[in-house]
């Protein structure tokens with residue numbers, strides 16, 4: 157039964173694809189941007205399985221872990237597949253087929269790969285993973301669009317081409333075999349060299365403001381490819397980073413905010429805060445776009461919000477709460 161899988165072009169998406177190839181449900185893969193699906197720019201029909209992307213009515217099956225509990229409940233029973241609170245969509249696919257013979261047996265050997273998709277999607281890396289990525293961690297950084305390798309055109313094959321090959325490789329080869337292939341080695345070498353440049357840039361462009369790390373990357377001509385968690389290793393005291401960079405075509409500035417994955421003491425709800433500036437996100441990470449003229453004001457407000465969150469966390473609980481306890 158040859159269906160088409162529509163998934164996101166990241167590590168979780170490619171692991172979903174590897175699993176669905178393994179169970180023999182899928183023979184074609186289309187990588188899509190979640191927005192293109194939400195806004196119906198990609199026709200979806202009964203021959204399509206969706207994974208790691210938002211639900212679209214009419215698909216054959218849907219597997220996801222991004223939707224809220226409320227969304228999930230509103231769709232309950234209305235689709236085939238599974239949407240669950242899980243560390244990765246790959247985990248959702250794995251759990252769904254595990255109890256359905258004969259698929260479960262075939263998937264069992266991919267358990268370490270599925271666990272890795274969860275590590276990657278929830279950013280549960282170690283400092284060592286960030287400083288010196290090895291094995292699946294390196295593969296995950298290479299295939300993560302946020303690493304920025306897709307912006308470079310100098311590789312033998314395009315990133316999209318690489319991503320199209322990855323699921324079949326994940327299914328059939330060991331991670332060391334994959335990383336030894338010329339197209340992957342080329343990227344791993346490039347990543348290592350660029351990451352060193354990125355580290356120097358971060359040190360030049362960052363300053364600590366209390367709990368926050370402010371990184372101003374505006375005007376950088378050629379952004380080096382780098383590990384997006386590097387700042388959290390270099391600045392372990394700061395529990396949140398505020399990064400200002402040029403947006404597309406430099407029409408506006410992009411502000412991204414994220415909790416330090418190694419210092420989880422920040423209590424600020426980033427997504428809710430970004431919403432005030434027309435952006436969005438989750439509790440720990442979010443982003444918004446603002447006009448260049450507004451950057452100074454918005455950054456000052458964000459720093460104030462970080463300070464208030466820290467003050468609230470430090471304040472003793474209200475007397476009411478003490479009496480009840």
Ligand SMILES: [Mn+2]
Nearest residue numbers: 168208245277
């Ligand atoms: Mn995911």
